[in-house]
Amino acid sequence: MRTVSQAFYKSVPVLAGYVVLGTGFGILMQNAGYGVLWTAAMSIFIFAGSMQYVGVGLLAGGASVITTVITTIMVNARHLFYSISMVDQYKNTGKYKPYLIFALTDETYSLLCGGDVPEGADPDLYRFLVSLFNQCYWVTGSILGSLLGAVLPFSTTGIEFSMTALFIAAFTEQWLTTKDHIPALTGLLSTLVCLVLFGRENFLIPAMLLITLVLTLLRSREEGAV
């Protein structure tokens, strides 16, 4: 029971962002002519925010299966890197492992990648519940958007910033809790360089490769220190 409340507390920052982004997705789906069942199915079986936004266009435009698979690989390739960095942490998670891997979104990753588990919590159950709660927020948000998107009583313009704020907060927090800021700076600078070089549509994959390359080159630094 304690693990449940600890996992819920950890997941709360994602609640607002996911309900909001999910609602946006539901509204887009509705506008494209896809009702609540389609919306819920995508949020349950795909559970990848940016891909689902792109997916609306693919569905509405009647894209081919090949185009859909290639687009998914392009948009979601970053998940390879999340998984690589979680191989050890998720190694012995037993029956929770398949779901933990399935539900490893940007936001779940940003909550769990630190590896810290609150005192007294069952670590595997804790990670499972954080992931599950996040997906519940996402599914709930998308259903809400699908059902009542058109009748919202106030302007939600700008609410999408909650996701940006989530990553800025995670970045600040890890900065405050670690001494070695080289990886964080590597991430920021490599991505900026690639954004300038490759443009805003195509910079994510080059950025990941550059980050991996720089960190690999810096490995001698760590081995020299240990």
Place this chain on the structure above:
Amino acid sequence: MKSVILIAAMSVTTILLRGLPFIVFRSKTPKYIAYLGRMLPPAIIGMLVIYCLKDVTLTARPFGLPELIAGACVVLVQIWKRSSLVSILSGTVIYMVLVQAVF
């Protein structure tokens, strides 16, 4: 029916991308992968911050000011309160006010 196939294609591809490293490195984790596992998280979060801000235009009104002000607010509140919930909420509210009523 076409839509069902496309959704299945997106789902399966995403699951494969998320699962592949776990299958490849199942037996024992190479030292290099373990090293990346320690170093990648802060770098990727830095990358995601930039990714979220990629559509900000600095050369035309409002010159990225809403993002700058709200982003700075998140950082300062996070340092001050050490609570992601408070910092995310305050930053988002400030951003909404800025884009709806100020800029």
